[in-house]
Each structure stands twice: as structure tokens, then as C-alpha cells.
Amino acid sequence: MHDLLTGVFFWIALGVCLIGMLARFIMYFRGLSWQLDRVAYTSHPAAGVKGAVRSIYKWLIPFGTYGWRTQPFIAVAFFGFHIGAVLLPFFLLGHTLFLKEKLGISFISLNATVADGLAWAAVISAFFLVLRRLVLPEVRIMTTLQDYFILLISIAPFATGLLARYEIGNYSFWLNMHIFCGELLLIAIPFTKLSHVFLFFASRAQLGMDFGIKRGGMKGTKMAW
Amino acid sequence: MPEGKFCNKKPVDTAEGITQLLSDTSGNTYYKEMKELTVDSDLLWKTIQNTCKSRIRTWLEICAHCGMCAESCFLYQVNGRDPKQVPAYKIQSTLGKIIQKKGKVDNAFMRHAMEVAWSQCTCCNRCGMYCPHGIDTGIMFGYLRGLLYQQGFVPWELKIGAGMHRVYNAQMDVTDADFVDTFEWMVEEYEEDYPGLTVPVDKEGADIMYTVNAREVKHYPEDLAEAAVLFHMAGENWTVPSKGWEETSLAMFAGDWAACKIQVESVYAAMERLKPKRMIGTECGHAHRATVIEGPYWAGRKDGLPPVESIHYVEWLAEALNTGKLKIDPSKRIKELVTLQDSCNYIRNQGLKQATRDIMKHIVEPGYFVEMSPNKEHNYCCGGGGGFNGIGLYRKQRNIALIKKRDQILATGAKLVLAPCHNCWDAIRDLEEEYDIGIRWSFLKPVIIKMLDIPDHLKPEE
Numbered sequence: 001m002h003d004l005l006t007g008v009f010f011w012i013a014l015g016v017c018l019i020g021m022l023a024r025f026i027m028y029f030r031g032l033s034w035q036l037d038r039v040a041y042t043s044h045p046a047a048g049v050k051g052a053v054r055s056i057y058k059w060l061i062p063f064g065t066y067g068w069r070t071q072p073f074i075a076v077a078f079f080g081f082h083i084g085a086v087l088l089p090f091f092l093l094g095h096t097l098f099l100k101e102k103l104g105i106s107f108i109s110l111n112a113t114v115a116d117g118l119a120w121a122a123v124i125s126a127f128f129l130v131l132r133r134l135v136l137p138e139v140r141i142m143t144t145l146q147d148y149f150i151l152l153i154s155i156a157p158f159a160t161g162l163l164a165r166y167e168i169g170n171y172s173f174w175l176n177m178h179i180f181c182g183e184l185l186l187i188a189i190p191f192t193k194l195s196h197v198f199l200f201f202a203s204r205a206q207l208g209m210d211f212g213i214k215r216g217g218m219k220g221t222k223m224a225w
Numbered sequence: 226m227p228e229g230k231f232c233n234k235k236p237v238d239t240a241e242g243i244t245q246l247l248s249d250t251s252g253n254t255y256y257k258e259m260k261e262l263t264v265d266s267d268l269l270w271k272t273i274q275n276t277c278k279s280r281i282r283t284w285l286e287i288c289a290h291c292g293m294c295a296e297s298c299f300l301y302q303v304n305g306r307d308p309k310q311v312p313a314y315k316i317q318s319t320l321g322k323i324i325q326k327k328g329k330v331d332n333a334f335m336r337h338a339m340e341v342a343w344s345q346c347t348c349c350n351r352c353g354m355y356c357p358h359g360i361d362t363g364i365m366f367g368y369l370r371g372l373l374y375q376q377g378f379v380p381w382e383l384k385i386g387a388g389m390h391r392v393y394n395a396q397m398d399v400t401d402a403d404f405v406d407t408f409e410w411m412v413e414e415y416e417e418d419y420p421g422l423t424v425p426v427d428k429e430g431a432d433i434m435y436t437v438n439a440r441e442v443k444h445y446p447e448d449l450a451e452a453a454v455l456f457h458m459a460g461e462n463w464t465v466p467s468k469g470w471e472e473t474s475l476a477m478f479a480g481d482w483a484a485c486k487i488q489v490e491s492v493y494a495a496m497e498r499l500k501p502k503r504m505i506g507t508e509c510g511h512a513h514r515a516t517v518i519e520g521p522y523w524a525g526r527k528d529g530l531p532p533v534e535s536i537h538y539v540e541w542l543a544e545a546l547n548t549g550k551l552k553i554d555p556s557k558r559i560k561e562l563v564t565l566q567d568s569c570n571y572i573r574n575q576g577l578k579q580a581t582r583d584i585m586k587h588i589v590e591p592g593y594f595v596e597m598s599p600n601k602e603h604n605y606c607c608g609g610g611g612g613f614n615g616i617g618l619y620r621k622q623r624n625i626a627l628i629k630k631r632d633q634i635l636a637t638g639a640k641l642v643l644a645p646c647h648n649c650w651d652a653i654r655d656l657e658e659e660y661d662i663g664i665r666w667s668f669l670k671p672v673i674i675k676m677l678d679i680p681d682h683l684k685p686e687e
Contacts (some may be wrong), residue, residue: 074291
């Protein structure tokens with residue numbers, strides 16, 4: 001089982017994820033229309049790129065925008081979850097060894113304490129993200145089963161990973177479950193709301209170009225995100 | 226009865242059609258007929274397939290339903306934080322549903338969508354600044370309005386307004402002759418106080434071509450004279466076109482994209498005919514957005530720019546004051562607490578926040594200018610934007626919408642509000658009428674004229 005999960009399944013999951021992401025990324029930008037979107041994307045590339053970069057990096061900084069600052073609770077939960085979700089797959093010691101063996105790419109490894117901290121932060125943050133959905137009327141009204149499903153499959157690799165890490169019950173069972181959940185997540189990325197892992201950059205870039213080109217950027221005004 | 230006599234899918238494009246529609250008081254019959262109007266689902270779905278591309282589809286798809294946009298929406302705030310007023314919910318439950326059902330929605334749904342599109346969103350675009358994914362719900366509501374307009378589900382006044390643009394190239398029944406006559410008459414009225422004051426009509430190659438809001442011609446003609454006075458005092462070489470003088474676009478509020486194109490092309494034709502160095506529009510927010518920011522795209526201009534450099538009135542004023550073309554008598558500056566309304570359409574949507582603040586520095590005694598909170602691109606809509614002010618059917622909702630601006634103004638302690646935007650000006654007037662908070666409000670032109678330091682050679686003879 002372990003061989004299958006780390007062998008052919010791994011390659012399928014990775015392939016689906018990467019090809020799917022690439023295809024959707026290309027489709028997104030091909031589907032932009034200067035006239036329908038009313039943004040002269042190609043006529044003012046420098047202003048566009050400037051706006052796009054600002055629009056992305058401002059939102060990647062914890063408390064870097066008005067949005068994050070005015071809503072500190074979700075900002076903490078959001079970054080608590082996403083920092084681990086982005087760093088651990090690449091830089092956890094077990095993962096770096098695996099990736100080195102499979103892909104020949106070697107990433108630096110996170111210190112074990114830091115990695116544990118990030119994993120716990122992600123699980124705890126995810127709990128609060130679920131809680132928000134249940135408690136806040138403005139979030140509850142829009143929340144669908146799919147939203148819970150996405151949260152579930154996003155948190156499953158962390159939960160199973162921690163169970164394996166602390167060897168609660170059968171280590172190899174949890175390890176296999178962890179790998180399975182991780183691969184499931186990879187496959188789900190291009191086809192679900194998880195597509196935001198790459199479409200976030202596309203969508204933010206688009207709005208950034210809008211502000212950079214049409215809504216003030218070319219007047220020399222920097223949007224105060 | 227699928228297509229009504231008043232309420233139908235056909236745009237109004239004759240003067241008779243407009244008169245007929247206007248004869249239906251408050252649109253009473255119009256809205257009755259709307260209940261019977263059939264939805265052309267095939268057309269709706271075909272239009273969506275042709276015009277709803279990756280940007281909007283991705284926005285609808287990746288919306289995480291996180292609710293971070295909720296608090297950014299003033300309508301959510303003033304309506305008791307009703308979850309049905311969360312921007313993401315509003316768009317997902319209307320445009321999102323239409324797309325999900327591939328256009329197969331019924332009459333009741335379309336009427337509901339109309340109510341949401343015109344009474345629960347002013348297209349102020351503030352929510353777009355607060356969404357981590359950069360989802361701009363205001364843009365999507367603009368798009369939804371277009372779909373609704375095509376199907377005949379549009380508020381009565383806006384159907385008329387869009388029709389006006391088709392017939393008169395103006396938002397109301399003001400003809401080109403009315404415009405020129407009124408401008409000339411008003412200038413004559415002011416000539417005694419300002420010797421040499423003229424209104425140069427159709428002058429080719431002027432430095433400035435000035436465009437206005439038809440309401441000024443019809444209801445506030447002194448505004449035209451004030452514009453002439455300020456250009457005169459600044460020594461500008463300016464002109465107005467006898468055709469293509471209307472900068473506004475109720476068609477934009479209505480979602481009548483074909484009329485938007487007709488309207489903006491009339492202004493661009495004037496630019497091409499008169500070849501001015503620059504075009505300057507009056508103190509109006511949506512007019513600037515329609516003619517300068519969005520207009521180039523309706524007219525198919527790939528660089529997204531009008532034929533000649535086009536700036537907002539506040540940009541010209543700031544420039545004239547900063548360069549000393551216009552001089553203010555310091556003893557006449559405003560010496561009471563005064564606040565400033567940032568118009569969404571050119572502050573959030575074109576970043577002109579510095580221009581109005583430069584103006585305030587010149588015209589307000591230091592220490593008397595109080596910013597609203599929040600301000601600049603984070604400012605809230607006046608409460609009447611996007612056509613909301615003009616729709617009788619939603620007057621009650623509009624009056625509730627004014628509460629946010631009322632409270633913002635009250636918090637400044639100022640009794641004078643400068644509002645360089647027709648829509649904001651109207652909304653602030655209405656909020657005073659509705660809530661009686663004891664404020665005064667004004668455009669910039671009349672305030673500045675009163676404090677000008679007039680050079681001797683321009684003064685009237687004693």
C-alpha cells in the first residue's frame with residue numbers, strides 16, 4: 001500500500017495538480033478581455049505589472065492591508081492556517097527527504113519545533129475558521145457543504161500527519177492516510193475552490209492591473225490596499 | 226401579456242416613446258406590467274456565454290464565502306447587519322444563481338435580482354478593496370444590471386434616463402440649442418460683474434473643452450456661469466462644444482451598454498471635431514467615470530484612453546490653484562469646520578484623492594478642514610450612488626442608505642460639507658432633508674468664486 005501511495009498514486013496526483021493548475025492558469029489569462037473587463041491590459045504593460053505586483057504582495061503580508069487590519073480575528077486564523085499550509089508540504093523534514101528522492105529537488109528543512117508549531121497552528125486556525133462559519137451570521141448565510149468539505153480535505157493531511165508524528169495508534173496506518181489525504185488534496189486543487197491556491201494570484205493580479213492601469217495607477221496614485 | 230406597453234425588452238429611442246413612458250406616473254403601470262414580462266432564457270444564457278468570461282466566472286467560483294466583504298459594505302452596516310446584505314451573498318444569490326441555472330430563471334427571480342442590483346448595491350466598489358481574492362462585487366453588479374436591462378427588468382426612471390441618452394445625447398430632454406442658449410444667457414447675466422466674460426462655443430484648438438451635466442443646464446444654470454467665471458479668471462483658452470457637451474451617462478446606471486456607447490461617442494466626436502488640448506468635465510463623479518474611465522472601452526478604444534487627455538474638474542482646480550492661475554484671498558478662506566465628500570467614482574476609481582486635498586489647503590484656513598473617517602479611497606458611498614438617488618421605487622431603501630454618510634458627517638462636527646459630485650451633492654441634500662442635522666453643502670465652484678483674489682484688470686469698473 002505504502003509503495004503504491006508513494007509511487008504511482010503520487011505521480012498521478014502531482015501530474016493532475018500541476019497540469020490542471022497550468023491549464024486553468026492559461027485559460028484564465030486567455031479569457032481576460034480588455035473590452036469586456038474594461039482594462040487596457042496590453043496597452044500599458046508597465047503600469048499593469050506594477051499594479052498587479054502591489055495587489056498581490058500587500059495581501060500576502062499579515063496585517064498588510066486595511067482588510068486584514070480591520071478584521072484581526074480572521075487575519076490571525078487565515079495566516080495561522082496558510083503559513084503552515086504553504087510551508088509544511090515543501091519544507092518539513094520528512095517531505096524534503098521524500099521530494100529529494102522523488103524529484104531530485106532538495107529544499108531546506110524546517111526545524112522540528114517550528115514545524116510542529118506550524119502544524120498545530122494550522123489545525124487550531126482551521127478549527128476557528130470552521131467556528132466562524134457556524135457562528136457568524138454573515139458567513140453562515142453563504143456557507144455551503146462544499147465549503148466544509150474543502151476545509152475537511154485541507155485539514156486532513158495536517159491531522160493525519162500529527163497523529164503519525166506523535167505515533168498515536170498505528171504509525172504506518174496514519175502515515176499512509178496522511179499520504180493519501182495529501183494526494184487527494186493535490187487532485188482536488190484544480191477542480192474545486194482550492195483552485196484559489198493559484199487563481200488567487202491570477203485574480204489579485206487582474207484587479208491590481210485594473211487599479212494600476214485604469215483606476216488611478218497611471219495618474220500616479222498608489223492604491224491604499 | 227409578455228411584453229408590456231411600457232415595460233418591455235425594447236430600449237426607448239424616440240422622443241414620443243419617452244413622453245409616453247413619462248406619462249405613466251411613477252411607473253405604476255410599468256411595474257405592474259413587469260410582473261408579466263417573460264424571461265428570454267435563451268437570450269440570457271447566450272449573452273452570458275458571450276460576455277461572462279474568466280474574470281467574473283473566476284470571481285464567482287473562488288469566492289471563499291469568508292464574509293470579509295460584509296463589513297466593507299455600508300448597506301450591510303446600515304441595514305442592521307442583515308446577512309442578506311453581505312456583498313458576496315448578494316451577488317452569489319443573483320448573478321451566481323442565473324449562471325448556475327444557465328439562464329433558466331423566472332419572472333419573480335428577475336424582479337428580485339433587479340431589487341438587489343439597484344437597491345442593495347451602488348456599485349461603489351468598496352468591497353473589492355476588502356476581498357483577499359480581489360473580487361470586486363460592484364463590477365459584477367454592473368454586469369448583472371446589463372443582463373437585467375436587456376430583459377426589461379430595470380427601474381422605470383433608468384429606462385427613461387437611458388432613453389434620453391439615445392434620443393438627446395443627454396440624460397434629460399435638453400437639446401443642443403437649449404444648452405448653448407442657456408450657457409450664453411447665464412454668461413450674460415454674470416457679465417456685468419465679470420467684464421469680458423464670454424462662453425466660446427465650438428472654438429477649435431482651444432486648451433480646454435468643457436463638458437457638463439445636463440442637470441446644470443436644466444436645474445442649476447448658475448453652475449455654467451460659475452465655470453465660465455473661473456476659466457475667465459484663470460485666463461484659460463477654453464470652449465464648449467455645441468454638440469457632445471453632456472458628460473454624464475444614466476445609461477451606465479441602467480446597464481444599457483449600447484446607449485453608453487452612443488453617449489460617449491458624442492463627446493469623443495466633439496473632441497475630434499474641436500481638437501482641444503484637454504477635456505475637462507464638471508464637478509460630477511459618474512460623468513467622469515462614464516466619459517473618461519469606462520467610456521473609452523465602450524467606444525472600442527484599445528488604449529483605454531479618451532481621444533484627448535481628459536481630467537476631472539477638481540484636477541483642473543487643484544492645478545489652477547497650485548500654479549497661481551487662480552488666487553485666493555486668504556482673508557476670505559473658510560473659517561469654520563468643513564469636511565469633504567470623496568466621490569467613489571473618481572477617488573476610489575481613479576485615485577484623485579490628492580487633488581481635492583490640495584484644493585482644501587488653498588481654500589480652508591489651516592485647522593478647519595476635518596477629514597471624514599474613513600476617507601479617500603476607503604470612503605463610503607454618499608448613499609445615493611449608482612442611480613439609487615433617482616429611483617422612486619427604492620426611495621425608502623435609499624433613505625436608510627443615507628445613514629452612513631449622515632453619521633460620518635456628524636462625527637466630523639462640521640456643518641459645511643463640500644461635495645464636488647452631483648450625486649453626492651444630491652444625497653447630502655436629501656439626508657439633510659430627511660434627518661435634519663443642520664448642515665450646509667456645496668459644490669466647489671460657488672465657494673471658490675466668493676474667495677477669489679481678482680486681478681485689477683478683471684474687476685468691474687466702479
